[in-house]
Amino acid sequence: MIFALDEELDKLNIDEENGLDPLEDVSSIESDFSNFPQEQLQQQQQQQQYIQPLTSDHLNISSSINSMRNRRRSSVLDKFSILSPMHTRRVSVHHHNNEDLVKPELKRPEGVSEESAIDDDDEEGIVTDTNSKKISDFKPIRVLGKGAYGKVILVKDQESSKLYAMKTLKKAEILINESNVINLNIERTFAERTILSQLEHPNIVKLFYSFHDQNKLYLILQYVPGGELFYHLKEYGTLSEDIVSYYAAEISCALKFLHDKGIVYRDLKPENCLLNERGHLILTDFGLSKKAVDENDPNNEGGDSNEESIYTLHSIIGTPEYCAPEILQGLPYNKNCDWYSLGCLLFDMLIGKPPYTGNNHKIILNKIQKDKQGPKIPFYLSEGMKDMLNWLLKKDKTKRWDVDKYWKEEKVTTNGNGNKGKPKKAGKQRELKFQSHFIFRKINWELMESGDLQRTEMGPIVPMITDWELAENFDEEFTSMSYEDDYAIDIPKSNNNNNNSNLDGTITGSNGTDDIFKGFSFKASRSYLERHF
Numbered sequence: 001m002i003f004a005l006d007e008e009l010d011k012l013n014i015d016e017e018n019g020l021d022p023l024e025d026v027s028s029i030e031s032d033f034s035n036f037p038q039e040q041l042q043q044q045q046q047q048q049q050y051i052q053p054l055t056s057d058h059l060n061i062s063s064s065i066n067s068m069r070n071r072r073r074s075s076v077l078d079k080f081s082i083l084s085p086m087h088t089r090r091v092s093v094h095h096h097n098n099e100d101l102v103k104p105e106l107k108r109p110e111g112v113s114e115e116s117a118i119d120d121d122d123e124e125g126i127v128t129d130t131n132s133k134k135i136s137d138f139k140p141i142r143v144l145g146k147g148a149y150g151k152v153i154l155v156k157d158q159e160s161s162k163l164y165a166m167k168t169l170k171k172a173e174i175l176i177n178e179s180n181v182i183n184l185n186i187e188r189t190f191a192e193r194t195i196l197s198q199l200e201h202p203n204i205v206k207l208f209y210s211f212h213d214q215n216k217l218y219l220i221l222q223y224v225p226g227g228e229l230f231y232h233l234k235e236y237g238t239l240s241e242d243i244v245s246y247y248a249a250e251i252s253c254a255l256k257f258l259h260d261k262g263i264v265y266r267d268l269k270p271e272n273c274l275l276n277e278r279g280h281l282i283l284t285d286f287g288l289s290k291k292a293v294d295e296n297d298p299n300n301e302g303g304d305s306n307e308e309s310i311y312t313l314h315s316i317i318g319t320p321e322y323c324a325p326e327i328l329q330g331l332p333y334n335k336n337c338d339w340y341s342l343g344c345l346l347f348d349m350l351i352g353k354p355p356y357t358g359n360n361h362k363i364i365l366n367k368i369q370k371d372k373q374g375p376k377i378p379f380y381l382s383e384g385m386k387d388m389l390n391w392l393l394k395k396d397k398t399k400r401w402d403v404d405k406y407w408k409e410e411k412v413t414t415n416g417n418g419n420k421g422k423p424k425k426a427g428k429q430r431e432l433k434f435q436s437h438f439i440f441r442k443i444n445w446e447l448m449e450s451g452d453l454q455r456t457e458m459g460p461i462v463p464m465i466t467d468w469e470l471a472e473n474f475d476e477e478f479t480s481m482s483y484e485d486d487y488a489i490d491i492p493k494s495n496n497n498n499n500n501s502n503l504d505g506t507i508t509g510s511n512g513t514d515d516i517f518k519g520f521s522f523k524a525s526r527s528y529l530e531r532h533f
C-alpha cells in the first residue's frame with residue numbers, strides 16, 4: 001500500500017492529548033559547537049575510544065511509546081490526488097478496468113546491460129541470465145520480513161551451507177498495477193539490483209547474486225541477523241543520546257558514500273536500518289534509491305531527458321513521516337533530502353516518534369507548514385542534540401545543513417595567515433563541519449570511515465543471537481509466516497505450448513513483457529565473495 005500510514009500513529013501524540021508539552025521550540029538554537037576544545041575532545045576520544053556496549057542505563061525504556069510503535073511500510077510511489085504541482089510525475093489514483101488498461105511500452109531501465117558484475121577482473125564476475133544461481137540452490141529456513149512485492153526469506157546455500165537473506169519480488173505484482181506505474185516499478189526493481197551490485201560499504205547491505213525465474217525475481221543478500229532497528233526501538237522505546245549519535249555517524253557514513261556516487265537513498269526509516277551481529281547498522285532496501293545524472297559531469301552529454309539530475313529529482317517517493325518537505329510538496333529536490341530524513345530518524349530514536357505524524361502525506365505537510373518555527377524538540381535533550389536536529393530538520397532546503405559539502409575538516413586546517421581554520425556560520429548556511437559536531441565527540445571517524453571500527457569493535461546494541469537460523473531478532477509476525485508461496489520452485493512450461501517461458505525463466509512472447517527482466521541476473525566477483533565470507 002502506498003503511503004498508507006497507520007492511523008495508530010496519530011495516537012502517538014500522547015503529549016498533546018494529555019495536555020502535556022515536554023517539547024520546546026528550539027528553532028532559535030543555532031549554537032556553534034565549533035568552539036568545543038579540540039584537545040579535550042581528542043583526549044576524551046582516546047580514553048573512551050568508542051561508545052561502550054549497551055547497559056540498561058543507556059536505554060530510556062518508554063513502554064507507553066514502544067507499545068504504540070507501528071510499522072510504516074511500504075514506502076513506494078505516492079499517488080498524489082490532490083497535490084499535483086509542477087515537475088511532479090503524476091501517478092493516477094483511480095483503478096482501471098482491464099479493458100481500459102492501456103499497456104505501456106515496457107522497457108528495461110537505461111544503463112542495465114544483460115550482463116553485469118562488481119568487477120570485471122575475474123571471469124566469475126560476469127554472468128548471463130542462464131548461468132547464475134537458481135532458486136533450488138537455496139534451502140528456505142524462515143521468513144524475515146515482507147515488502148510490497150514479496151517476502152524476504154532466510155535461506156541456506158545447499159552447497160556451502162552459508163546463510164543469506166533472499167528477497168523475492170513477484171513479477172505479477174510488479175506488472176499488474178496501474179498502467180502508468182508499471183515502468184516505475186520495473187525501474188525500482190532494477191535500481192535496487194543495479195545500485196547494490198555496484199556498492200561495497202561496511203554499513204550497506206551486500207548483494208551476492210540475483211536471478212529470476214518464470215514468476216519471481218530474487219536478490220540474494222547478506223543476512224543481517226540483528227534485525228531491524230525498528231524491532232529494537234519497539235522493544236526499548238527510545239535510545240540514549242550516545243547510542244543515537246553512534247548510529248547517526250554510521251548512517252551518515254553510508255549516506256555520504258552513496259551521495260559521492262551520485263545516489264540518493266530516499267527511504268531512510270527504522271525499518272530499513274538493520275543491525276549486524278556486531279551491533280553495527282546496515283542500510284537495506286534500495287528499491288527507492290536513485291542514481292541520477294550529475295549535471296557537472298563533463299562526460300554527461302545530456303542523455304535521456306527522462307533521467308533526473310542528482311541536483312533536481314522530482315519523483316514523489318519515500319515514507320511521508322521521514323520525507324523532506326520539498327518532496328511532499330512535489331518540488332524539485334536533491335541529495336539534501338536524505339539529511340532531513342536523518343533528522344527525522346534521530347528524532348524518532350530519541351523521542352519515540354518522527355517529528356510529524358499523520359494518516360497521509362497531506363496531514364504531515366500541513367503540520368510542517370503550520371510549524372513556522374520548525375518541529376518542537378523536547379527540553380530534556382542536550383543542547384548539542386537540539387542543535388543537530390535543528391540544522392537537519394530545516395524545512396527550507398537552502399538553509400538546511402549541507403552535510404555533503406561540510407562533511408569533515410580537511411587535513412590542512414591553516415589559512416593563509418597561518419591561523420587555525422575556524423568553522424564559521426556565514427549567512428544562513430551552516431559551515432561547521434558535520435564530523436566536528438559536539439554530538440560526535442566520541443566517534444573515531446577515521447576508523448569508522450575506513451570500516452576498521454565496524455570490523456574490530458562492537459556497536460552500542462549487540463543483538464542476542466544464540467543460533468543464526470532462529471532469526472530471534474525478527475518480529476514473530478514475519479518469522480511465523482509461511483514461505484511456500486514465495487519459495488515455490490517454478491517449473492518452466494515448455495516452449496512449444498505458446499506459454500512464453502524459456503528454460504532460464506525469462507519470459508518471451510506476445511504478452512508485452514518480452515525480455516523485460518532479462519539482464520536482472522548477477523553474480524558478485526569471486527574476490528568480492530571471498531572478501532565477505
Ligand SMILES: Nc1ncnc2c1ncn2[C@@H]1O[C@H](COP(=O)(O)OP(=O)(O)OP(=O)(O)O)[C@@H](O)[C@H]1O
Nearest residue numbers: 073074075145146147148152165221222223224285
Ligand atoms: N539482508 C537482510 N537481512 C535480514 N533481514 C532483511 C534483509 N533485507 C531485508 N530484511 C527484512 O525484510 C524486510 C523487508 O525488506 P525490504 O525493506 O528490502 O523489502 P521491500 O519490499 O523493499 O519493503 P517495502 O515495501 O517496505 O519498501 C526488512 O524490513 C527486514 O526486516
